[in-house]
Amino acid sequence: MCEAVGARESLSCQAASGVLEPCEVLDIGSCDKNGGIRRLVLRAPHAAIHALPGQFVHLRIPHFDDHLLRRPFGLYRCNSAAGTIELVYQVLGAGTQQMTSLKVGQKLDIIGPVGRGWSCAPEAKNVLLIAGGMGAVPLYPLAEQLKAQGKQVQVVLGAQNADLLVFQKDFETLLGAENIPICTDDGSAGFHGFTTERAAELLKKSSFDAIATCGPHLMQRGVALLARKAGIPCEVSLEERMACGIGACLSCVVETTAGKKRACVDGPVFKADEVIWND
Amino acid sequence: MTKALDKNSGASAVNLAVNVGGLSMKNPVTVASGTFASGREYAELWQASVGASSEPSKNVNPATELEALGALTTKGVSFEPWTGNATPRIAETPSGMLNAIGLQNKGVEAFCQDDLTWLAKNAPELPLVVNVCGHTVDEFAPVIERLEQETVVDAYEINISCPNLDCGGMALGVDPEVAAAVTRTCRAATKRPLIVKLTPNVTDITEIAKSVEAAGAGALSLINTVAGMAIDAKLRKPLLARGSGGLSGPAIKPVALLAVHRCYQAVSVPLIGMGGIRNATDAIEFMLAGATAVAVGTANFADPLVALRLADEMQLWCESQGVEDINELIGGLLA
Numbered sequence: 001m002c003e004a005v006g007a008r009e010s011l012s013c014q015a016a017s018g019v020l021e022p023c024e025v026l027d028i029g030s031c032d033k034n035g036g037i038r039r040l041v042l043r044a045p046h047a048a049i050h051a052l053p054g055q056f057v058h059l060r061i062p063h064f065d066d067h068l069l070r071r072p073f074g075l076y077r078c079n080s081a082a083g084t085i086e087l088v089y090q091v092l093g094a095g096t097q098q099m100t101s102l103k104v105g106q107k108l109d110i111i112g113p114v115g116r117g118w119s120c121a122p123e124a125k126n127v128l129l130i131a132g133g134m135g136a137v138p139l140y141p142l143a144e145q146l147k148a149q150g151k152q153v154q155v156v157l158g159a160q161n162a163d164l165l166v167f168q169k170d171f172e173t174l175l176g177a178e179n180i181p182i183c184t185d186d187g188s189a190g191f192h193g194f195t196t197e198r199a200a201e202l203l204k205k206s207s208f209d210a211i212a213t214c215g216p217h218l219m220q221r222g223v224a225l226l227a228r229k230a231g232i233p234c235e236v237s238l239e240e241r242m243a244c245g246i247g248a249c250l251s252c253v254v255e256t257t258a259g260k261k262r263a264c265v266d267g268p269v270f271k272a273d274e275v276i277w278n279d
Numbered sequence: 280m281t282k283a284l285d286k287n288s289g290a291s292a293v294n295l296a297v298n299v300g301g302l303s304m305k306n307p308v309t310v311a312s313g314t315f316a317s318g319r320e321y322a323e324l325w326q327a328s329v330g331a332s333s334e335p336s337k338n339v340n341p342a343t344e345l346e347a348l349g350a351l352t353t354k355g356v357s358f359e360p361w362t363g364n365a366t367p368r369i370a371e372t373p374s375g376m377l378n379a380i381g382l383q384n385k386g387v388e389a390f391c392q393d394d395l396t397w398l399a400k401n402a403p404e405l406p407l408v409v410n411v412c413g414h415t416v417d418e419f420a421p422v423i424e425r426l427e428q429e430t431v432v433d434a435y436e437i438n439i440s441c442p443n444l445d446c447g448g449m450a451l452g453v454d455p456e457v458a459a460a461v462t463r464t465c466r467a468a469t470k471r472p473l474i475v476k477l478t479p480n481v482t483d484i485t486e487i488a489k490s491v492e493a494a495g496a497g498a499l500s501l502i503n504t505v506a507g508m509a510i511d512a513k514l515r516k517p518l519l520a521r522g523s524g525g526l527s528g529p530a531i532k533p534v535a536l537l538a539v540h541r542c543y544q545a546v547s548v549p550l551i552g553m554g555g556i557r558n559a560t561d562a563i564e565f566m567l568a569g570a571t572a573v574a575v576g577t578a579n580f581a582d583p584l585v586a587l588r589l590a591d592e593m594q595l596w597c598e599s600q601g602v603e604d605i606n607e608l609i610g611g612l613l614a
């Protein structure tokens with residue numbers, strides 16, 4: 001199952017079991033002008049030190065007792081020296097709405113880091129990342145790691161409109177603007193169209209030997225199809241409604257060629273070819 | 280019975296040990312089937328969490344911590360592997376959640392080889408209740424017959440109450456005659472304690488309770504989830520792929536308390552109460568309603584260590600209230 005070797009540095013596919021870790025809110029803020037996308041920095045030394053690109057934390061929102069379940073959030077930036085993790089999330093439902101009222105200094109707890117992150121063909125030299133909307137979150141630490149390994153990386157960064165391109169600056173700082181092709185659904189910035197269309201163009205022009213993607217389910221399915229046609233190994237990061245976050249409850253299963261797998265601990269990253277894509 | 284003393288010996292004079300239809304538990308706490316798998320994930324989380332903390336003095340043996348439970352109740356096991364339902368399988372609802380997992384499990388043979396092997400090695404002293412499910416009356420006994428070969432199994436909980444199957448599950452638990460037939464076939468297959476888990480989705484739960492008691496049930500678990508539905512108004516679609524599911528969590532606690540209270544008056548076998556238990560006070564309420572033991576379910580998802588702490592918290596409650604033997608609380612509602 002785990003083709004890559006086990007050492008942390010090798011970006012191997014790992015299924016680290018999470019830890020229940022008390023943590024503290026260090027910083028909060030908005031990423032876009034409407035406050036619809038927020039950042040949350042937590043002091044969580046264990047998660048910060050042990051997190052691998054593509055893993056997530058399962059967060060219990062304080063003072064929210066009539067909503068029972070934890071919420072999974074992909075890890076954006078981790079600072080192991082400072083013992084901090086950064087989450088970026090979109091305010092979509094009651095839970096993320098409640099999280100906007102978190103205050104600096106507030107205590108909460110997470111289970112993390114959870115899940116099997118990116119393995120992304122360790123032998124690959126030229127990698128294409130395709131991020132749709134909030135799907136950029138788990139791809140950022142992958143981009144960091146690939147860059148540190150001296151690999152060529154391009155990131156197709158897509159959003160509904162220019163205002164929601166909140167990750168553009170970070171990716172450009174990391175990889176240079178020339179490596180971050182932008183696209184928006186409404187054409188308000190960059191290429192007018194979907195990430196899959198932009199990615200298809202790039203695949204014609206350059207030769208990539210690995211693809212990783214995260215974003216809306218339909219987009220990931222489209223990328224998986226592109227990758228298959230181009231014969232390039234591809235990984236996807238899937239989202240399913242989740243309860244326990246430790247592999248016990250079987251809520252978040254994904255249909256694969258090897259039967260049902262749990263998104264929380266067998267994923268969230270899967271090889272695109274093993275996923276049975278449904279509508 | 281000596282199990283009753285090992286964790287809390289010397290610390291307290293409160294007797295927490297209970298007996299559920301022949302199953303000796305050192306305290307009244309178990310977990311609701313399906314919320315805890317076979318315990319391994321929770322034990323490993325506990326172990327990793329303690330190991331990661333800066334407190335070096337704590338014991339990090341996972342078995343020790345699983346054995347804080349009075350008994351472990353496994354997820355439902357069928358004879359053949361079951362694939363369960365499509366996703367989305369869950370939805371959060373006010374003070375509760377809906378699930379329609381559909382009893383996905385790898386079948387009794389793989390369960391014995393994987394889960395029971397792990398439990399025998401890592402938690403050999405922990406009383407073990409295996410939840411058994413089937414599509415038809417005839418599918419239960421073969422599961423039990425296979426499990427009879429395993430010495431680590433202490434009791435069976437018969438699931439005739441899952442609302443998420445097209446065939447079997449709750450359909451077997453809403454008719455007193457069918458429920459009794461399942462109970463009889465299971466009773467004939469084992470001498471181990473036999474617990475039957477009932478659905479609240481009936482007109483009169485005491486009618487089913489009396490019927491399965493007469494058919495040989497040594498104890499009853501109640502309640503399984505309450506049938507329910509959640510809808511996404513904008514999409515005009517149910518939130519669950521199956522359309523409907525089973526409601527659990529604090530939202531159903533009053534329903535569960537009444538079911539326990541009524542069954543306590545209707546039958547003489549012990550009851551395991553469950554439905555929305557999050558803390559010691561909730562658990563004590565169930566015992567006062569008539570439960571001999573209690574199970575933590577949905578709360579495990581929010582706080583994965585709550586079940587492992589609950590017996591200690593119940594002991595503190597008893598100490599604070601001057602209760603010397605927790606058995607005196609069972610059905611102890613004042614008139």
